[in-house]
Amino acid sequence: MLILSIRKYSGQLVLLLAGVLLIAAISCGGSDGDDDSAAAATSTTSAPTATAKPAATATPSIKPGTNPISATATAAPLATKADVAEPESLKRGGVLKYGADPNNNHVFFQQYTPGAGAFWAMTVGDPLMAYGADSEWLKEKSMAVSFDVSSDGQTLTFKLREGVKMHDGTDYNADVQKFSLDWVLDPANTAVTRPQIATIDKVTVIDEFTIELHNSRVYTPILSALGMMGGMPFSPTAWEEQGADGFKQNGAPSNGPFRVKEWIQGTRTTFEAHPDYWNEGKPFLDGWIWEEIGDSQVRGAALTTGAIDLAVIPPSDTDTVAALRAGDAHPFINFAGVRISHHNAARTPFDDKRVRMAAQMAFDRQAYNDVLLGGEGHTYMGSVLPPTSGFAFEVDEYPYEYNPEKARELLEEYAAEKGLTLPLTTMGAFTCSAAQAEAGCVDLVEQPISIVTTSSAADVKRAEFEAAYFNAVGFEVTMDLGSGNEAARTFVSKDASFSLRGFGVRPHPSGSFDSYMGVGGYWNNGGWSTAPEQLELQAILEAAAATYDYSEQVQLYKDAQELYMLEALGGVKSANNPTFWFSNSNVKWEGWPNDKAVLFPSDSSMKVYNMWLDN
Secondary structure, eight states: OOOOOOOOOOSOOOOOTTOOOOOOOOOOOSSSOEEOOOOOOOOSOOOOGGGOOOTTOOSSOBOTTOOOOOSEEEOOOOOOGGGSOOOTTOOOOOEEEEEEOOOOSOOOGGGSOHHHHHHHHTTTOOOSSOBOTTSOBOGGGOSEEEEEEOTTSOEEEEEEOSSOBOTTSOBOOHHHHHHHHHHHHOGGGOOTTHHHHTTEEEEEEEETTEEEEEESSOOTTHHHHTTSGGGOOOOHHHHHHHHHHHHHHHOOOOSSSEEEEEEETTTEEEEEEOTTOSSTTOOSSSEEEEEEOOOHHHHHHHHHHTSOSEEEEOTTOHHHHHHHHHSSOEEEEEEEEEEEEEOOTTSTTTTSHHHHHHHHHTOOHHHHHHHHSTTOSEEOOSOSSOTTSTTOOOOSSOSSOOOHHHHHHHHHHHHHHHTOOSSBOEEOOBOOOHHHHHTTOOOBOOEEOEEEEOSSHHHHHHHHHHHHHHHHHTBOOEEEETOOOGGGSOSSOOOOSEEEEEEOOTTOHHHHHHHHTSTTOTTOTTTTOOOHHHHHHHHHHHHHHTOOBHHHHHHHHHHHHHHHHHTTOSEEEEEEEEEEEEEOTTEEETTTTOGGGGBOSSTTOBOGGGEEEOO
């Protein structure tokens, strides 16, 4: 039975800055991104005691029982390829062909929708603070070799890697990292990862390879947030020459193992190995190609014939999944973010808890899993985050099980009180306050209650499936097919009633709540609501993001989950989607056949820098 245990948080928490447990991360897709974990890369060095990763956690914090030390986390130098013993029989090279849905509408990673962009962006850039399979600091992909935390917890000082060349041949240093961070932090540049690192209010170059980041508040998720695209540098020299338009067409020169060679919209993106990559011996591949193949059956056939080497197949295509499983292809699976039909809790009728409860009770989550996911998903049972997250807390009894009769009763009660008749057809207007407008809020006009999604066959099927349940209890849902392009939306307009999205955190656990669920955050489940329950949730989340104490943070997130569920905030969650990959037998990677070694724990980015073709 779910037990409510909510505490009020209005003041500053006492910070226990005895140490920092490094980079814990979970991940989920935005559009069709996935939650996955990946094996850590091999290294001959180990981190100090203070950086030991907590078991099944997802935040940089102090593990209970850890001996306090100074607030410093310093890593030993990284092992290079020459330091790691490997079998002489390993074969390197080849150009890997990967088949997936069309998604690249340009190739400038800082202005890209993360759910799609991170899939390839993490192969072209090494961020300031990368993270590994078990949420540990992935030193072999990081530009930071050590960092210090100030006594007040707001300033992070990073020592940077030397001898790194950008794709255009220029040198990486603190000036380059500052330029990139400042660019992301400038709202005028519409960088998709800005909300993740927006607590940074000042970037200072100390010397050629030392940089200082000051945060407007203590915000522990900033470490792992810097492990995504917001922490990836790009060449200032190339920016002056090409600007955003050139980067969108040609790719932004960064510092990773691959660089964009050619982009043909709707067809393919070709990546080639960076000849001056700092990590000696990597990548193994000469290059890789993202072949955009919209039909999953065609992708499966291409894999079978050897036209492509690696393919992603949705669980809804049960025939292709079964055929590939029965064949010679190597299968591996991970779970995507919880699917969620967002609603804006700041707008009528969803500002009334009865309507939000009705939307929850209208939906049969088990049927969703059985019909749309072939029974292979994880039916939503209460976790705020996907069940692979360290902060996913399942409950013994979900408060809003499928109950269409009760759902209609609640809507009838609401309608009678408001002088309305069912079905409910309209979502009310919303006017931003001056403070909200300054933060980016957008006024919203009255509009039909709609399901907003893309025009893909899978998304249309899902939309029709969900609309039938909502309409059955007293909503009248307008289908808005083809408008569900996240890249075309702002982060804060919340202009959808039931926008069929993945729900994720990409990749910052504390920040997942703070930017996804906090007031005004990216796809904030409550919109700009100032309802007491939303403000209380915000206070809890801010407190969780402001403490380095692990046990305290866990309790805060449990409190947040309970409040989120019981108040039916944000949207109707359905299931944790599985995603299937299949590879031909010639595809090898470090740790093969261990599947976890293939993927980043962020948006399913392939670790293609650890792959090669064995033929």
